[in-house]
Amino acid sequence: MKDAYDVIVVGGGPSGAVAARFAAEGGASVLLIEKRQEVGDPIRCAEGVGTGDLDKYLDIEDRWIAAPIKGATIYVPGAAPIKMRAKDENQIYGYILERKIFDRALVERAAKAGVEVYTKTSATGLIMKDGRVAGVKIKRLGEEKEVMANVVIGADGVESKVGRWGGINTTLKPADIETGVQYLMTGIDIDEDNVEFFMGSEYAPGGYVWIFPKGKGRANVGIGLLGSKIKEGGRPIDFLNRFVESRFPNGKIIEMNYDGVPVSGGIDKIYGAGLMLVGDAAQLSDPITGGGIKHGLWSGELAGRNAAEAVASGDFSEKSMKKYQKAWEEKGGKIMSRDLILKNYYIDMSDEEATKVAQAVEGVDFTGVLDVSQLVKILAKVDKKLLLKLGANQLGL
Numbered sequence: 001m002k003d004a005y006d007v008i009v010v011g012g013g014p015s016g017a018v019a020a021r022f023a024a025e026g027g028a029s030v031l032l033i034e035k036r037q038e039v040g041d042p043i044r045c046a047e048g049v050g051t052g053d054l055d056k057y058l059d060i061e062d063r064w065i066a067a068p069i070k071g072a073t074i075y076v077p078g079a080a081p082i083k084m085r086a087k088d089e090n091q092i093y094g095y096i097l098e099r100k101i102f103d104r105a106l107v108e109r110a111a112k113a114g115v116e117v118y119t120k121t122s123a124t125g126l127i128m129k130d131g132r133v134a135g136v137k138i139k140r141l142g143e144e145k146e147v148m149a150n151v152v153i154g155a156d157g158v159e160s161k162v163g164r165w166g167g168i169n170t171t172l173k174p175a176d177i178e179t180g181v182q183y184l185m186t187g188i189d190i191d192e193d194n195v196e197f198f199m200g201s202e203y204a205p206g207g208y209v210w211i212f213p214k215g216k217g218r219a220n221v222g223i224g225l226l227g228s229k230i231k232e233g234g235r236p237i238d239f240l241n242r243f244v245e246s247r248f249p250n251g252k253i254i255e256m257n258y259d260g261v262p263v264s265g266g267i268d269k270i271y272g273a274g275l276m277l278v279g280d281a282a283q284l285s286d287p288i289t290g291g292g293i294k295h296g297l298w299s300g301e302l303a304g305r306n307a308a309e310a311v312a313s314g315d316f317s318e319k320s321m322k323k324y325q326k327a328w329e330e331k332g333g334k335i336m337s338r339d340l341i342l343k344n345y346y347i348d349m350s351d352e353e354a355t356k357v358a359q360a361v362e363g364v365d366f367t368g369v370l371d372v373s374q375l376v377k378i379l380a381k382v383d384k385k386l387l388l389k390l391g392a393n394q395l396g397l
Contacts (some may be wrong), residue, residue: 013044031149035083049294074358079355120174122140158177158283168277178260179225185244304330
């Protein structure tokens with residue numbers, strides 16, 4: 001490890017790996033550090049992602065796809081299931097990933113771009129100089145070292161320490177964090193190309209239970225509960241255990257994972273002089289779904305490009321770093337704003353109100369409705385309160 005780099009990225013998840021790669025491809029010398037000994041382990045999410053522009057970041061390979069997804073079903077108590085399928089039965093609109101392989105593939109691509117990668121290497125603080133971030137204090141294999149950098153990118157997850165060290169408030173209120181628990185189960189009977197979501201206080205007050213197939217009778221079965229709702233009926237794992245015992249009494253649990261997911265709609269300021277935050281560190285997970293992979297990839301690319309431009313120009317001021325936030329707002333700001341409104345609207349909705357909305361769309365053909373935007377437009381037609389909350393602009397009308 002050298003004593004200085006143009007860019008240091010703290011965290012080897014998707015957002016960190018992509019940020020490091022784009023900074024290196026832009027001509028910067030880049031160090032990527034990951035505190036765990038293996039990239040991608042343990043699993044930190046349900047592993048689902050839409051096809052979108054994934055191929056921009058990696059050549060799609062069978063080795064990191066557990067199952068292709070062609071449909072989704074939403075269950076609301078007292079109403080018929082909402083079933084969404086592609087118009088073309090051969091169309092794939094999402095994947096369930098093998099995150100341990102996917103994350104490593106992203107880091108491999110970063111390494112091929114020239115990024116130096118060190119695992120089992122922790123950031124213990126930031127180096128400040130002339131009012132800006134100028135490096136990272138690092139601990140590796142028991143040895144401490146200070147490494148200088150013109151730009152530091154924090155990709156260190158929920159309640160980012162890098163952000164806090166740099167003067168950014170990354171703490172989360174209970175209403176802005178989902179506590180997730182997930183089992184990898186085997187020996188269960190499921191639809192292998194369909195994801196399922198279960199809503200309502202019986203399943204998950206202020207959240208939902210999911211079943212994401214992983215092929216060959218395996219699935220990620222998990223739950224996400226808002227921190228402000230956890231007291232209503234027990235811990236997330238209690239709700240999940242009841243669901244599993246009822247739905248899959250003969251299934252076997254072979255792995256368990258848990259984590260917190262930010263659903264705040266993002267931090268107001270995700271940059272500082274010589275500093276940018278990406279992915280969950282910037283709280284860029286989708287507020288309504290909790291999904292963070294797509295936004296992590298987007299933010300990583302934008303931060304990496306901005307870092308390379310800053311290195312080329314020699315400008316590491318707040319004004320220079322602010323270009324990243326503006327680029328993010330143009331790319332994902334409208335989606336985040338809409339989904340934050342949705343989250344805040346639905347978390348306090350009673351089961352009775354949710355049932356009425358679900359009953360009102362019974363008989364609607366959801367074929368071809370494959371994302372949140374399309375679904376919300378349909379729901380807004382029968383839920384006038386939602387229509388007023390969002391307005392025509394948020395609905396894209």
